[in-house]
Amino acid sequence: MSDANPLLRFDYLVDQRAAIVAAVLEHLELTVATVALGLLLAALLAGVALRWRWLRPTISAGTAALYTIPSVALFALLVPSTGLSRSTALIPLVAYTLVVLVSAILDGFDQVPRPVEEAAEALGLTPRRRVLRVRIPLALPVIISGLRVATVTTVGLVTLAAIVGQGGLGRLILDGLRRAFWTPLTVGAVLSIVLALLLDAAFVLLERRLAPWAVRRTARP
Amino acid sequence: MSDASTPAVRLVDVRKTFPGAEGAAVERLSLDVPRGSVVALIGPSGCGKTTSLRMINRLIEPSAGRVEVEGRDTSTVDPIALRLGIGYVIQAVGLFPHRSIADNIAVVPRALGWDRARIASRVAELAELVGLEQDQLQRFPDELSGGQQQRVGVARALAADPPLLLMDEPFGAVDPVVRGRLQQELLALQARLHKTIVLVTHDLDEALLVADRVALLDRGGRLAQYAEPDRLLQEPAEPFVTEFLGADRSLRRLALREVGELSLRDGPVVTRGTDRATARAVLAREGGDWLGITDGVRFLGWVPAAGLAGEGPVPEDDLEAPAALVGPDDTLRAAMDRIMTARTAVAVVVEDGRFRGVVTLELIRRALAEPHTPSPQTPPSPEPSPEGSR
C-alpha cells in the first residue's frame, strides 16, 4: 500500500509540473490581489478614522468582528450570492486583512512622535507635505509589519479558498484528500507553507530597506 | 512695511480661550518685542506662556486681539508662509527620525525651493555655526546625544536665516551641565546673529541669563511685569512677582552684574618699595588685615598686617599668593563666592595680567543698592542677511 501511495511520488511531480507551477502562480495572484485590495480599503477606512475620530472605535470594532467570523463560514456564506467565483474567495480574504491593516496604519500614525509633528507644522511644512514627508514615512515600519502579517495570513487562507473552488495550492490539497492520493496533498501543503515563510522573510528584508533609521535604532544597544 | 523702530513682534490685546476650558488661557496680552532682542516668557504652569508663543506663528489662532510680525498683522499672512519665515525650536527637539542630520537642517530651505548646491553650502555653514562635526551630518538623529540633537534643532530653525526665532523650552530636555553649555552657545550665537528671539522657559535662571527682557505671566495669561532682568529683580511690580522671584532675588541679581561694571578702587594696595609707615597708613585707612603689593602693573601678593612693623620698604620675600582673583567679566556672584572663601576678605581684579583694583563685600552691597540703570546696550540692528528668506 505504502509503495503505491507514498507521501510524495516524483513521477507525479514531473508529469504535473505545469499544473503545479500554475497553482503556485494562482495562489500568489490571489494573495497579491487580496493584500492590494485590502491595503486600499484599509487606507480608506484608516483615513476616515483619522479624519472623523469618533468613527474610529466603530471601525476598529467592525474590522475585529469580521476577523472573528470563521473562515469556513465567511467563504460559504457568499456562495449563494456569488457562486463558486473569484469574488467569493476575494471578498472574505480582503475582509480578513482589514483588521490587521487598519490597525497597523492607525498604530503607525499614532506612534509618530508628537514633537515631530509639531516641529513639522511649526517650521511651515504644508499639511500635504507633513503627511507625505513626515507622517507616512514614519508610520511605514508599522504599516509594513502589518502588511507582512496580512500577507502571510492570506497565503494560509487562500489554501482554504479551495473549498469554494478557488485558490491554487489549496485545490491540490483538497484533490489529494478527495482521492486519498497523497502526492498532490503533500505538494500543495508544503508549497503553501514554503510560500508563506518566503514571503515572511521577504517582508523582513523590505522593512530593513525602507526604514533604515528604525533598524539602526533597534540595532543599537 | 516696517522700519527699525517697528517691533519685530507685537501682541495687541491678544486673548485666547479654549473651548471647554474655564477662563481664558491668555487674557488681553500686549507685548512689544524689540528687534534684535531676546525676550523670555516665563511664569507658573498654566500661565499661557506657550500658548502665547504659539500664537505668534499661528500654531494657535488668537480668539481676539492682533498679532503683528514685522509690522504685519499675521491674520492677513498665509500661515505656511509665516512659519517658513520664523525659526522654531521645541523642547523635545522634534527632529525627523527618518532623515539624516543634513536633511533635517535642510527642511525649510527645501520647502522654500532652494537649489541643491545652495542647500548643501548652507547646511555646512550651519553645522559649523552650531558646532556639529561634518561627519555627523549623514547620521540619523537617534545616533546623536541630546545636546547635539538640540544643536541640530537650532541649526534647523536658523536654516533659512529667519530674523525671528521662537523657542519653546529649548533646553528643557537636557541635563543641567549640557543646558548651561547650550545657553552659553545661544548667547554667543546671538552676539553674532542679532536675531529677535522669543523664548518660553520655566527656568528663572535661564530667563535672567539669556533674555534682554523678561515677560512674567501670571496664571490665566495676565502679564504681571515686563522688564529687563535686573529691574525685575530690583523693582518687582507686585507681590506675585516678588513671590515668583523668590527670597534669593538679590543673589540672582549678583549673577546678572559683572565686576567690570563696578567703580573699582585700589583698596589696601601699594606699589613695591613703598615704606612701611606709608603702608601702615594705607592699611589703616582701608581697613583689613592684609596689604596688597603690586609692581605697578601686576599684583604680586599679600602681606599680613603684622609684617609691616618696623622701618624700611614693605617686605616682598614672604608674600601670600592672592587666593581670590576675578576678571572684569566675572559676575558679582562669582566675586562674592571668592571673597567669602579667601582669607584676605578681598578679591583682586585682574585683566590680561594687569591689576585693575579690588572688590570688597561693601562694594558689592553698594552696587546693589544703587537705583537700577538700564543697561547701555541698545539692541543692534539686524545684520543684513545675505540669504533673505522671503
Added chain:
Amino acid sequence: MSGVRLAQAALPRDITLREWLLDGASWTGEGGILPSLVDTLTLFGAVMLVATLLAVPTAAVLAHLGRARLIGAWLVNVGRAVPTFALAALLVPISLRAGYGFEPWPIFTALTLMALPPMYLGTYTAVSGVDRAAVDAARAVGLRGRAVLRQVELPLALSIILTGVRVSAVQVIATEPIRAFLGGDGLGRYVRDGLGQRNTTLIVGGAALVAVLAGLVALALAALQRLLVPRGVRRLQAVGASRDVPA
C-alpha cells in the same frame, strides 16, 4: 483506503433554513447539531488546555529569566506564518499511515501549533514588561526568584497574558471548522455538506452556526477576562495589551 467523505446523507434540497433549524431531528441524533457542537467544543477545549499549559508557563519562566528572547520571537513568527489548513492536511496522510486515522491528531496538532504563538508572545511580553521597580522592590524585600514570578510578575502581567490566551482561543474556534474538510466532522460539517450537495440552506445555516459559536466564545472570553483581572491591574495595562499582542 477510501477518500475523505465530503458529503453526508443528503437533506431535501428545498428545505428552508427555518424548517431545518426547527426540526428536532436536526439537533439530536447521529450527525445532529448538538453532538457536533459537543464535538467541536471538546476539540477546542483540548487544544486550549494543552496549548495554554505548553505556552504560558514556558513563556513566563523564560521571560522571568530573560532568556530566549530572539529564538522565541523567531519561532513565534514562523509559527504564525505556517498556514494551519496546509499543516493539518500534511499531517493527515502521516496520521493515517501511522494508523491513527483522520482524527483527531492532525487537526489537534495543527490547531495547537496555531494557538501557541499569541499566548507565548503575550505572556513573554507581559512578564518581561512588568515594571522593573516592582520586581526590584520584591527582590529587595527578600523574595526569591520563583516567588517574585508568582507573587509579582504574574499578577501584574495577568491581563496581557489573558489577552494572548483570548486571541488564541478566538483563532482556534474560528479555524476549527476546517476539520470538516480534513476528514473530520464538528460543527463545520454542515457547510461542507451544503457545498457538496449544493444546498444553500445547509451552507447558510452551517455558516451561521459556526459564526454564532465563534462570536459567543469571543464574548464569553472577554467577559471572563474582565472578571479575572483585578481592576487596578486592568487599568494599568489596558494600553500595553492592544499594542503588544497581535490580534
